[in-house]
Amino acid sequence: MRSGKWLVVVLAAGLLASACGGGSPGESPGGGGSGGGIRVGLAYDVGGVGDKSFNDAANRGLQQAIDEGIVDEDDTEFIEANASGSDRDDNVIALADEGFDLVVAVGFAFSEGIDKIASDYPDVNFAVVDGFAKEAPNVSNLVFKEEEGSFLVGAAAAMKSEAGTVGFLGGQQGTGLIEKFEAGYTAGVQEVDPNIEVLVEYIGDSTAAFVDPTKGEALSSKMYDDGADIIYHAAGGSGAGLFKAAVEKDGLAIGVDSDQSLTASSEQRKLILTSMLKRVDTAVFEAIQQVAEDSFRKGFQTFGLAEDGVDYAVNKYNDNPQLLSQEIQDELDALKQDIIDGKIKVPTEPAA
Amino acid sequence: MPLIDLGAAIALGLRYFTILYLTALGGLFSERSGIVNIGLEGLMIVGTIMGAWGTIEYGPVAGLLIGALSGLVFSMVHALATVTFHVDHIVSGVVINLVAVGLARFLSALFFGQATQSDPGIPHLNSIDIPLLDKLPLGLGAAFSNMSPVVPIAFLMAIPTIYVLNRTRFGLRLRSAGENPEAAETLGVRVAPLRYAGVGISGAFAGFAGAFLAIEINQLFREGQTQGLGFIALAALILGNWAPIKVMIGSLLFGIAQAIPLRLSDAPVISLLPEEFIRMIPYVVTIIAIAGFVGRVNPPAAAGRAYEGSAA
Numbered sequence: 001m002r003s004g005k006w007l008v009v010v011l012a013a014g015l016l017a018s019a020c021g022g023g024s025p026g027e028s029p030g031g032g033g034s035g036g037g038i039r040v041g042l043a044y045d046v047g048g049v050g051d052k053s054f055n056d057a058a059n060r061g062l063q064q065a066i067d068e069g070i071v072d073e074d075d076t077e078f079i080e081a082n083a084s085g086s087d088r089d090d091n092v093i094a095l096a097d098e099g100f101d102l103v104v105a106v107g108f109a110f111s112e113g114i115d116k117i118a119s120d121y122p123d124v125n126f127a128v129v130d131g132f133a134k135e136a137p138n139v140s141n142l143v144f145k146e147e148e149g150s151f152l153v154g155a156a157a158a159m160k161s162e163a164g165t166v167g168f169l170g171g172q173q174g175t176g177l178i179e180k181f182e183a184g185y186t187a188g189v190q191e192v193d194p195n196i197e198v199l200v201e202y203i204g205d206s207t208a209a210f211v212d213p214t215k216g217e218a219l220s221s222k223m224y225d226d227g228a229d230i231i232y233h234a235a236g237g238s239g240a241g242l243f244k245a246a247v248e249k250d251g252l253a254i255g256v257d258s259d260q261s262l263t264a265s266s267e268q269r270k271l272i273l274t275s276m277l278k279r280v281d282t283a284v285f286e287a288i289q290q291v292a293e294d295s296f297r298k299g300f301q302t303f304g305l306a307e308d309g310v311d312y313a314v315n316k317y318n319d320n321p322q323l324l325s326q327e328i329q330d331e332l333d334a335l336k337q338d339i340i341d342g343k344i345k346v347p348t349e350p351a352a
Numbered sequence: 353m354p355l356i357d358l359g360a361a362i363a364l365g366l367r368y369f370t371i372l373y374l375t376a377l378g379g380l381f382s383e384r385s386g387i388v389n390i391g392l393e394g395l396m397i398v399g400t401i402m403g404a405w406g407t408i409e410y411g412p413v414a415g416l417l418i419g420a421l422s423g424l425v426f427s428m429v430h431a432l433a434t435v436t437f438h439v440d441h442i443v444s445g446v447v448i449n450l451v452a453v454g455l456a457r458f459l460s461a462l463f464f465g466q467a468t469q470s471d472p473g474i475p476h477l478n479s480i481d482i483p484l485l486d487k488l489p490l491g492l493g494a495a496f497s498n499m500s501p502v503v504p505i506a507f508l509m510a511i512p513t514i515y516v517l518n519r520t521r522f523g524l525r526l527r528s529a530g531e532n533p534e535a536a537e538t539l540g541v542r543v544a545p546l547r548y549a550g551v552g553i554s555g556a557f558a559g560f561a562g563a564f565l566a567i568e569i570n571q572l573f574r575e576g577q578t579q580g581l582g583f584i585a586l587a588a589l590i591l592g593n594w595a596p597i598k599v600m601i602g603s604l605l606f607g608i609a610q611a612i613p614l615r616l617s618d619a620p621v622i623s624l625l626p627e628e629f630i631r632m633i634p635y636v637v638t639i640i641a642i643a644g645f646v647g648r649v650n651p652p653a654a655a656g657r658a659y660e661g662s663a664a
Contacts, residue, residue: 047468204631211576214569218364218614225360237574240472244571248498265473 038102038292039075040065041095042284043088045107048080053258054280055080058106058129061284070292089113096121102291104284108132114139125296127287129280141300142283146177147184148339149276149310150232151346152332153254154188156274156312157230158196159328160252165197167223169216169242171235172209173202176349181234181256181276183350191335191344199223200350203238216241224249230273232256243268252323259313273323275313282308306340359494361615362608366495367569368581369607370506371396371561375585376592376599377513378423378557383594384517385550386530386543387434388441388656391448392558393582395423399562401456404470404573405463406563412477416502416563423559424552426452431551435544438658449582453575460573470573477501477568500568513596526550530652533659543659558582584610584638591641593650602641609637 042062044055059078065071077098079091088110095103096117101124105114108130118126118136126133131141157166168185170178186198201219203209216238220231224245231246232254233239239256246253247267255261255275264272283303290296303309312332318324338344375392382389402422407415426448433444457467464470477500485496517523528536529546537543565581566573588606592599613630616622622630 047466051466051468205628208576208579211574212579213572213574213577214367214565214579215614217570218611221360222357222615225357237469237576240469240570240572240574243472263471265471268473 037071037075038288039100040071040288040291041076041098041100041103042078043091043095043103043105043110044078044080045088045105045109046081046085049078054129055106057258057278057280058104058284061281062104062288064281064285065288065292070289085109089117092117092126096124096126100124102127102288102296104287105129105131106280106284111141125287125291127284129283135299137298138296140287140296140298142280142287143300143302144278144283144309145302145304145346146234146276146278146310147180147187147346147348148305149278149312150181150184150234151188151191151339151344152305152312152336153232153274153276154185155192155335156188156324156328156332157185157232157252157254158189158192159331160273160323161193161196161230163227163229164195165199165227165229167199167201167220167228167231169220169223169231169233169235169239170200170202171238172204172207174205178202178234179350180348181232183347185232186350187347188335197227199226199228203235210236210238212238213241213244217245220245220253221249224251230254232276234276243272246271255313259315261313261315261317269317272318274318277311277313279303279309279311304339305336357491357615357619359488359491361611362492362495363499364615365604365608365611366499366503367607368610369603370500370503371565371569371581372585372588372606373506373600373603374509374561374564375558375582376589376603377509377596378554378561379586379589380513380554380594380596380599381526381550381557382554383550383589383655384530384652385526385547386533386652386654386657386659387431387547387551388445389427389430389551389554390442390445390583390586391427391430391452392554392585393578393580394445394449394452395427395555395558396562396565396578396582397449397452397456398426399423399559399564400566400577401459401463401573402559403563404474404566405459407475407567408463408470412475412567415475415567416560419563419566420556420560423555423557423562425555426455426559427551427555428548430555431548434658435547435551438660441656456573457575460575464573468575472572474567474571474573476571480504500564502564502568507600510596510600517596522546522549527652529659530654533654547659558585561585584634587638587642590649590651594652605641606634606638609634 047055049055049059066073081088103126105128110128111131111133114126114128114133118139125138127140127142129142133139133141168182189196189198203212203215216235220242223231230252233242234256242253243264252271252273254273257278260275261269261272379389379392399419403415403419406418430444430448433439434441461467479498480501482496486493525541526546529543533543570577584606588602589599591602612633617630
């Protein structure tokens with residue numbers, strides 16, 4: 001059985017290598033100074049710092065709080081979830097045990113764990129990005145009005161469309177979340193021009209739909225072939241397929257969550273009209289500020305257009321007459337004001 | 353139905369076919385040598401990450417080859433476990449699939465500075481048009497134009513595979529190791545090295561298929577992009593009864609089935625079905641094909657069985 005022992009060693013080495021992929025606890029690289037202020041811990045979700053998405057956006061919120069002197073860099077710490085996310089609860093508990101004043105959990109998947117953990121640490125405040133954790137005196141769910149941002153990019157698509165047909169590429173169907181994006185987008189298109197047709201395709205019914213660029217490209221190509229000249233995606237990583245299809249079919253595309261012009265390839269970004277921004281950084285910054293000012297808001301905090309929680313992206317690549325002209329931006333800003341003022345109500349469910 | 357959709361659907365089906373057939377052909381070598389390989393998905397994953405890195409560093413041809421080489425190297429874990437240490441083939445295959453996910457994430461952070469994806473638009477081969485076929489009328493030409501050169505290569509791989517299995521000393525001995533290793537060994541054939549070779553070839557094919565997916569189809573590495581295609585390749589291998597041409601037909605069937613919900617959802621008849629059913633088509637086709645219409649499944653007789661060898 002000597003050989004059996006060796007196998008165990010080989011497999012253990014392999015599993016170690018895979019565990020390393022998940023990431024490990026780390027302290028933010030240090031600046032000096034000693035603040036008497038609050039201490040903030042962040043529990044990142046799968047992907048960790050460097051994901052150019054959710055986790056990085058949360059990190060920007062933390063950095064902003066550091067830059068504005070609300071929290072001292074030495075008083076912050078983060079832990080990244082492992083590849084499968086199985087240590088989410090442990091990471092939150094580890095941060096809570098260290099006695100941080102605020103623990104920010106970056107991702108809806110932390111919600112159920114926080115339900116169980118929060119009552120054990122009454123002196124710690126917990127904030128969950130996109131969360132649905134239960135009501136508790138020390139828990140705040142930071143949620144977004146994705147439909148409002150989607151409304152604006154839908155309006156932009158309608159103003160820009162020459163074909164009279166635009167498209168929507170959704171990721172996972174059936175949870176109601178991506179349907180919010182679709183509802184807002186369609187309403188935005190119709191606000192500008194009720195005659196424009198909106199083609200809708202969903203990739204699938206499971207979370208695998210968010211990491212399938214092959215299907216994302218196939219469905220986008222189909223919508224371009226069927227006459228759409230602009231397509232908006234809310235399909236996570238599958239959206240990479242939309243941008244590839246846009247290049248091949250010479251159509252326009254609209255990104256989601258972060259400003260995707262910045263991470264696209266040079267030939268793709270010429271075709272990215274704008275992106276629907278979900279300002280996770282704003283939400284995280286707000287939560288930190290509230291704890292610092294002792295005004296932490298429990299329950300659900302909603303970040304819409306009025307709170308700078310969602311927006312459309314303007315950057316050095318799309319701020320020109322070929323893509324997002326000044327006239328379009330002016331009209332979008334007027335619509336934005338109408339939504340903030342309550343003159344326009346944006347639906348959260350697609351019309352039947 | 354506009355016929356242009358049929359052409360586009362075939363083009364998409366051929367992309368899926370290429371992934372499935374290359375992976376299944378590799379699996380064929382492994383299983384004909386007697387080693388069941390359900391780790392094809394994991395070997396593909398290693399091909400996606402290494403292929404993406406390779407094409408960024410050295411160009412698409414090198415990327416595809418690096419993908420194949422990495423698949424080969426990684427498959428040696430499976431060979432070591434099953435051939436040398438007699439670990440259950442299924443258990444080892446599951447381990448391959450699990451470790452590959454973590455390994456890809458570790459390498460992605462190393463190569464690209466982000467755990468789950470590379471930047472988009474990585475270097476790829478120039479696409480080709482198949483002469484004559486690309487001029488087919490009624491939009492069908494779209495099926496054969498703007499195609500990755502790897503697609504026809506996948507079809508052509510059947511030829512060396514058939515030749516090696518039926519006409520070479522190596523191929524015949526490989527098959528004997530999978531059918532009756534005891535008899536092979538009494539005739540002086542060393543079973544273990546042949547099985548290592550069979551698994552290694554499967555790793556190279558699956559790694560190449562993964563690199564093709566990342567480089568030629570998606571033009572980026574993205575965690576999860578293999579979408580379980582390694583398992584569908586395994587189904588194509590079983591449907592094709594471990595024979596190269598039949599496996600090709602099985603892979604074509606599954607490839608086209610993948611394309612139907614994506615490109616033909618508004619075609620006649622299909623459009624009458626509820627959306628959920630249309631999305632089920634690839635899986636329903638797979639299950640019916642495997643469960644109902646295969647006839648007699650005839651796996652290599654010794655596949656999945658550990659061979660201790662006379663020298664043990």
